[in-house]
Amino acid sequence: MSRLRCQDAMKDVLRDYFTGMKSPLAWCTSAGPAEILRALGFEVYFPENHGAMLGASRLAAKYIPRANNIGYSADICSYLTSDIGAWLARETPLTAAYGLPSIPKPDLIVFNTNQCREVAEWFHYFGREFDCPVIGIYPPRHLESVTDEAVANVVAQFEELTAVGEKIIGHKLDAKKLAWTVQISREASDLWKRLLNMARAHPAPLTFFDGTILMAPIVVLRGTQVAVDFYRAAVEEMEALSTQKAAAVADETVRIYWEGMPIWGRLRALSDLFSENRAAVVASTYCNSWIFDDFDANNPLPSLARAYTQIFINRGEHAKLDYLAHMVEDFKIDGMIFHDAKTCFNNSNNRFALPQRLGERCGIPTLTLDGDLNDLRFFPESRARTNIETFVVQLVSARTARKRDRKGELQ
């Protein structure tokens, strides 16, 4: 997982980002309208990124009970409970990583319920803590298709947000600056997409686990030139690896799709487990969620509204099935893992028979893996190991049978 040069470069990029944060500063959800905030002149901080840091550094277990003690249930989003718990302890991994004494104080807090209602509860908590204005964007939810009416609805909410932001920042939103910010956000998104799509090669030069590391700039720095420059260099590195047929997983035998949240505290262990079994996890809904093909500098607000409303998590079951079937075909997937994250039903798509319908449509096996994004009490590790190993064996024999059938047809 640390074999890439761009991962080292990313450490500097993130150090500059975190140590450079200063007022005026807005907090924003990870698929919120960061471009509007940046164009207004805010620095932007993303609490979900902080939640993922708490998970990856395995500090979540220390903080979740603190949030539980003040009434935030152990059953709800463990980003939320980790993050609120860390705040109650007045601690943050940003101190050890970057020397910051605390998470940054917001001048404005913005959330978008395109992903879940939990973010509203989470961000309002901090609005009360910091006595800070909180603005929610509430798009229509679970859409099969994103209509012009839905886009107009969200544009109107973006305009209200802009008016509040202008008051705080003390000047009007510059239309040219917004267009430029959308333009470079789109450039970063296109490069991110190109990077992820390189895993369509056999063997894949990168995996989902590399993606979970390399995604930080597209989450926290989209709408900046820094993100564009970072992904341009990352794409160059990956293209060189792909040309050399460098494999992320030695002797790649089967290709797997990861549906759902990462298990942040076990990324390395899982990456090693799949590698040992010669299985490459080549694509995921999660990493692809920060590809925004609709961003358009000529049509900033409507294109932001459309892009942020049509993210996978905000789609209906038919649209989700179509998307996953397309990914199976595109990445030549042998099997799909659905992560049932116990504290995030919003991003756990195994519970309404989607795996069964996908299996019927695409003819591939699926596996549901119990776990969680941050709360490792919900991740039965040894059972998961056995299930994954058995699943890979199943995929290998299904692949062998397919090859045999094709040979038989040719004779």
Ligand code: SF4
């Ligand atoms: S989508 Fe899930 S993990 Fe993300 S904030 Fe909402 S509940 Fe938490």
